[in-house]
Amino acid sequence: MAIGAAASAAILWVCAHGHGLPPYTPELRDSLWEMAKHEASKSSTSGSSSHVCGYGTWGDSGQLNQWDQGFSPCWPSTLNAAATWDVELMARWSVEMAREFGEPNRGQLGPGVNVARYAWNGRLAEYMSGEDPFLGAKMIEAQVSAGRKVNNPAVQVVKHWIPNTIEKDRNGMTEVVDERTLFEVYYPPFQAAVDAGVSAVMCSYNLVNCTSGMCSS
Numbered sequence: 001m002a003i004g005a006a007a008s009a010a011i012l013w014v015c016a017h018g019h020g021l022p023p024y025t026p027e028l029r030d031s032l033w034e035m036a037k038h039e040a041s042k043s044s045t046s047g048s049s050s051h052v053c054g055y056g057t058w059g060d061s062g063q064l065n066q067w068d069q070g071f072s073p074c075w076p077s078t079l080n081a082a083a084t085w086d087v088e089l090m091a092r093w094s095v096e097m098a099r100e101f102g103e104p105n106r107g108q109l110g111p112g113v114n115v116a117r118y119a120w121n122g123r124l125a126e127y128m129s130g131e132d133p134f135l136g137a138k139m140i141e142a143q144v145s146a147g148r149k150v151n152n153p154a155v156q157v158v159k160h161w162i163p164n165t166i167e168k169d170r171n172g173m174t175e176v177v178d179e180r181t182l183f184e185v186y187y188p189p190f191q192a193a194v195d196a197g198v199s200a201v202m203c204s205y206n207l208v209n210c211t212s213g214m215c216s217s
Helices: 003-016 026-041 078-082 087-102 133-147 179-186 188-196
Strands: 157-161 200-203
Touching: 026 087, 078 087, 078 133, 087 133, 133 179, 133 188, 157 188, 179 188, 188 200
Parallel strands: 157 200
Antiparallel strands: none
16 A cells, blocks of 8 residues: 555645644554555556556665656655654654565665765665664664564665765765774664664665775776
8 A cells, every 4th residue: 555655645645724733642653554545546656646656766765766667656755754753653654664665576776874964865765764873773674674574575675884974976985984983873773773674784885984885896
């Protein structure tokens, strides 16, 4: 079901019929989820539905299954889900995407957990950590654990190891980070993903302390 897009529509409905965005509570979460399920149940699976994407990413964060473009739900970004600080919501989000990617045997080029260090990184919406590695660790634990429980779960690849903080010249730059900062800031979300059972780890494109982080090296 295209719950992701319908959830966005439900939030807009709440804003339009109230006085702006209400405080986030578990009760509001459950209400919006039920509204989204109701709307998604009325949508078709054709490319003309307002709840599907005809183009977009390749599922970095599960946002779009590019191999089934025109039939793949438009999901809220990873950072949208993580910004709720709600691990139950993250788990629900993960289960729906795990079904979408797993049933047609599609791999998922995500989840992304890079810690945000550069505001102009245009891919920050893919990464669930925001600026907080503790948040990222808790969210990735919920995301991976839930996603592994569905029938025929999709292969998940946590990325990018490590620290891929900017896209510009990512193949030619080096990140200089001391060891303590790596362990305290950059590593925790990846450790949590591995502990939760993530399928694989995608290496970064950049160098780290002048040492290649690329898998082929």
